[in-house]
Amino acid sequence: MAEEAKAKAPKLADPIAATIDPASQEMIRRAQELNIDTVFDRAEQMKPCAIGVQGICCKNCSMGPCRLPLPKGGIVGEDTRKGLCGATxxxxxxxxxxRMIAGGASAHSDHGRSVAEVFMTAARKETDAYRIKDTNKLLAVAEALQVDTTVEVDGETKDRDIDEIALEVAKKAMNEWGKPEGELLYLKRAPQALYDKWTKAGVKPRNIDREIVEIMHRTHMGVDQDYKNLIKQGSRAAIADGWGGSMLATDLQDILFGTPYPLQSEANLGVMKEDHVNLIIHGHEPVLSEIIVAVAQRPEIIEYAKSKGAKGIQLSGICCTANEILQRHGVPSAATFLQQELAIITGACDAMVVDIQCIMQNLANVAKCFHTKLITTHPIAKMEQDNVLHIEFDEHHAVEDAEKIVKIAIDNFQNRRTEVMIPRQKATQIAGFGVESIQYHLGGTFRGTYYTLNDNIINGRIRGIAGVVGCNNARTRHNEAHITVVKELIKNDVIVLTTGCNAIACAMAGLLTPESAGVYCGPGLKEVCETVGIPPVLHLGSCVDNSRILLAATEVVKAGGLGKDISDLPAAGSAPEWMSEKAISIGHYFVCSGFYTVFGVTLPTSGAPVFHDYISKELEKQFGGMWDIEPDPIKHAQLMIAHIDRKRKELGIDKARDRVLMDMADRQKLEA
Structure with a gap:
């Protein structure tokens, strides 16, 4: 009987095999002792569909699902596999x-639309909660959106009123989602050579929503049946995400909430405090979390928390909302995507407020085992469980909504019914880098360009640039691929730009401090980081902020000496532990922007070798970028380094340049 019971017991995750993070290991053990299942256990109990993971299961009509497994030994001769309708x-x-691109692009672009709507509210002065914080960024965005910032008065050029500019920017931005003709205005921000490639390939997005809708139409049963034509539309939608919805989200958030500049904070579950009210903000849209941060800092709110027995309020974040409030306010990051249940299992989470994307429904089940109040706030993101509170956010009543949420967390502090167990692990991080701050750190206000970065790439101290981004995936060991890839890159003098959960993972591993350069970097990158005072891994923000990487790469092109297009740069992209549709959209707009892009885990194309070869080889001829897949993190990083070395050779900078001491005459000749 004992053996029979043991056989029926669900298989549990081995904490050490599940994650490299000691704090997470501790919380997984605690969850198992309390008989609470987590994503790590469920990953052991449910294996992925072998056919679906290869991308060859079609369920787009009720005659299916049609599954087309690869024959043993692979394809020999003609591939005769067909669905009921004949689809290959x-x-x-x-x-x-x-369809994954459409899902990912819609998530990021709808995020951008929500921010644009709040921006419009602020521009119309319909709310006191939001105002323009960065007028310089507003003027830069106005130029990109073809909004005049000056006006002719009696033959004299004068600056336009900032409120007028803001209102016109809001209108122009909102128009990008559904204008009836033309193309996305931000496409012109790309290097001219890349813009010309998009024109030649016929993939310039017309508006953001249309490209997503057209994907859904084309993939309906019996419409587009040519894989080359299908991926062409996928490219339009992905570009509309990266150079449209995501980029607009980033820019408008910077204008409203302030453009990030480097600041110090901490990361991991150890940022929670037993004697404080712990309010965790989870999701992706910062429009509410910005106000929560402001409300939680009010003296009267802190006094209210003390009246309930707490010493104060400890805010922390999960996923990309964490990155948003980190990069502007220094609020510590408590957890990555896979740790969200573990934050509640500490027993110290008094409230978790969530908005959109990457929110596990099982949070409600875990919250039932503790005192935690789980609060949903977005009209498109509710949960069916009866223990979940829904406080629908309205930008016109933002402060009232935030006050209500913060007070719920405070009132719940006295209701803790389980022993608190907060892991001690936490690490210091420097975050808040962006196009502007990188320019300042490398060149200062005097030089004001990316010349210093380019010069150090050309002379070989910096081998190249890597954008390493993306989620966690329970099918891999949590954070292992993220950290292994990044360490291998910086060891080989490749500077890393990071966003999303990769950024949080790097923070937890201590890679986001200038001091880490002396421990983990090759000699060239180490010298640059120590001289400039920056980490070897630069935290650029949330997943919509991948658009910062696109613009940073564009600035590198503009600075000169490294080619005329992003595809000429010694640069590569990576998502070592990706899991969401957003990652596929991000990956594809990186490819369409000229980046060699490597994904870990798997790629849902392996069951169709011809299509897989097309996106991993033929797309390079159109855009200069291409897909690749490598689950092994060391090999993954080495593929990126090999590509960077190939680009260095093509640029003729594959040999390190000796340092030359120059006198004033030499400098004058150089400038001439």
Whole structure:
């Protein structure tokens, strides 16, 4: 009987095999002792579909699902696999792939739309909660959106009123989602050579929403059946995400909430405090969390917390809302995507407020085992469980909503019914880098360009640039691939730009401090980081802030000496532990922008070899970028380094340049 019971017991995750993070290991053990299942246990109990993971299962009509497994030994001769309607494996895989792009692009772009709506409210002065904080960024965005910042008065050029500019920017921005003709205005921010490639390939997005809707139409049963034509539409939608919805989200957030500049904070579950009210903000949209941060700092709110027995209020974040409030306010990051249940299992989470994207429904089940109040706030993101509170956010009543949420957390502090167990692990991080701050750190206000970065790439101290981004995936060991890839890159003198959960993972591993350069970097990158005073891994923000990487790469092109297009740069992109549709959209707009892009885990195209070869080889001829897949993190990083070395050779900078001491005459000749 004992053996029978043991056989029926659900399989549990081995904490050490599940994650490299000691804090997470401790919380997984605690969850198992309390008989609470987590994503790590469920990953052991449910294995992925072998056919679906290859991208060759079609369920786009009720005659299916049609599954087209690869024959043993692979394809020999003609591939004769067909669904009931005759759709080939290439058609099915391409449809599934671009539907993932549509899902990811819609998530990021709808985020951007929500920010644009709040921006419009602020521009119209309909709320006191939001105002323009960065007028310099507003003027830069106005130029990109073709909004005049000056006006002719009696033959004299004068600056326009800032409120007028803000209102016109808001209108122009909102128009990008659904204008009836033309193309996205931000496409012109790309290097001219890249813009010309998009024109030649016929992939310039017309507006953001149309490209997503057209994907859904084309992938309906019996419409587009050519994998090349399908991925062409996928490219339009992905570009509309990276150079449209995501970029607008980032820019408008910077204008409203302030453009980030480097600041110090901490990361991991150890940032929570037993004697404080712990309010955790989780999700992706910062429009509410910005106000929560402001409300939680009010003296009367802190006094209210003390009246309930707490010493204060400890805010912390999970996922990209964490990155948003970190980069502007220094609020510590408590957890990555896979740690969200573990934050509640500490027993110290008095409230978790969530908005959109990457919110596990099982949070409600875990919260039932503790005193935690789980609060949903977005009209498109509710949970069915009866223990979840829904306080729908309205930007016109933002402060009232935030006060209500913060007071719920405070009132719940006295209701803790389980022993608090907060892991001690936490690490210092420097975050808040962006296009502007990188420019300042490398060149200062005097020089004001990316010349210093380019010069150090050309002379070989910096081998190249890597954008390493993305989620966690329970099918891999939590954070291991993230950290292994990044360490391998910086060891080989590749500077890393990071966003999203990769950034949080790097913070937890101590890679986001200038001091880490002396421990983990090759000699060239170490010298640059120590001279300039920056970490070897630069935290650029949330997942919509991948658009900062696109613009940083564009600035490198503008600075000169490294080619005329992003595809000329010794640079590569990576998502070592990706899991969401957003990652596929991000990956594809990186590819379409000219980046060699490597994904870990798997890629849902392997069951259609012809289509897989097309996106991993043929797209390079159109855009200069291409897909690749490598689950092994060391090999993954080495693929990126090999690509960077190939680009260095093509640029003729594959040999390190000796340092030359120059007198004034030499400098004058150089400038001439």
């Amino acid at each position: 494996a290439n058609t099915i895989a391409a449809r599934n792939f671009i």
